[in-house]
Amino acid sequence: MDSVYRKGNKGGKKRSSEKRKNMISSYLYIAPFFIIFAVIGLYPALFSFYLAFQSWNGLGDMSFVGLNNFRIVLEDPLFWKSLYNTIIIGLIGTAPQIVIGIILAILLNVAFLRLRSFFRVTIFMPYITSMVAVALIFSVIFSNHESSLANYVLGLFGMEPVSWATSEWGTKIAISIMVFWRWVGYNTIIYLAGIQSIPNDVYEAATIDGANKFQQVIHITLPLLKPFIILTVFFSTVGALQLFSEPTVFLGAAAFTRDEAMTVVMYLYRDAFRLQSFGTASATAIILLVIIVIFAAINTYVASGRLGKKKGRG
Template structure:
């Protein structure tokens, strides 16, 4: 009995260190940010203003623009990225494909590059005299350079292309690792029954990857709602806030404009609420009860 209690106490000792660290560096800042969202002022001169900051959100055109832009990135980029990752994983799981390792590394490599470095490279690639315009002009797909960074529509397209390029390989690895654990006799039986590759993909692959698809959808949603580096380094939120994200607006409220940490905390909790709501929706759509 005594030995069992000692082992249990030792276990609690190890756990307590992790719990203390998580509480101090994770939950405590979250609680402080929540309390700060009900305050207004500069520096230490803060005063409680109740729900004034939350009411201000609905009358703030810059916030509404940032919210619209972020949701647009989410609605277009996440489904596009998930579909591409699924297609790549199926193609690269084919045992007959030559140079599979090379293609896997090539597609996965973008997600391990520096966020700032790749954003700066994309900024130059999609410049007026960048390689993208030069290529499109050389193959006669366009007659004049596209203003990728100075046109509101094309600037959004550039951001979506950038984050899709970076994170597709990351999600592909999850699907690929799951596919390698699937018994190939299932696909062989489907072939014998006359199932086409598309039918195998929709009737076998997608249902078997359902938990992984749910996981990557939620993590991708969280990541896209927090998008910051690409917007700041490629377009800096421009032109005219056309690509401004919520995270960049939080940064601007805290450090670029007159510091308003109370309102910045309020805006940050919009991301928290969006993550919670969209995660619940995704669980419901996927039919997951646990």
């Protein structure tokens, strides 16, 4: 009995040792991700939170100023102008992506459409296109010259030419169209994946019950796309409030000297890297984080509630 106990005890220790080795090796495999995340993601975030309560130009000594940086930002009219620009451009450029993306996904999923793979790749191309190329294309389309493509189209409808890069609403509309053009394909592919995950048996049963294509879209496709729509609404909201690349490349060097398309992130960037005021820039980042959380929660709740009501009617 004693020998059997010893053998069992040795076997248990061996299994425990192997389990410990496997656990250690597993942690070693995933350690690079957490190390990189801590260095690139976590540390800058914590340091930025610390800087929000300091006055620092990036080179000299820091001095604690409490909530003064937040007061400076919230009392600055340019900050509120940048927030207004961000919301307006976000609404014009992002909201139509949801509707148009769903429509395009439904069209790309129909069985009788020829060259479906070609159209799917084509509609996703703007998302992977270089921002330099996008800037060149849209600077030509929305040139201030009367013969630019955008002004030519307006002329066909008897409208006056617009100074797209200098006027208040002209700049906002041009940037919004750039945002829409670049991101609508991304949302479309997500919706297309969601539609293809819906079993065909559901549509066949609806067809037998006498439901037409439009009724199937309203009562089957949209309710079952609810998780995908909520996902895209969340990401679109976050992306719209972090808008930076499109206004910067469209306006070029003048992007930070004019307020027609100054976004919150551009305001933050200007404070940090042009005015060397890292304290107010960090305070702006925290304020932006709060705004993103609020807007994302509201948009996600609204999207979830409306789709839930539609699903309940079906």
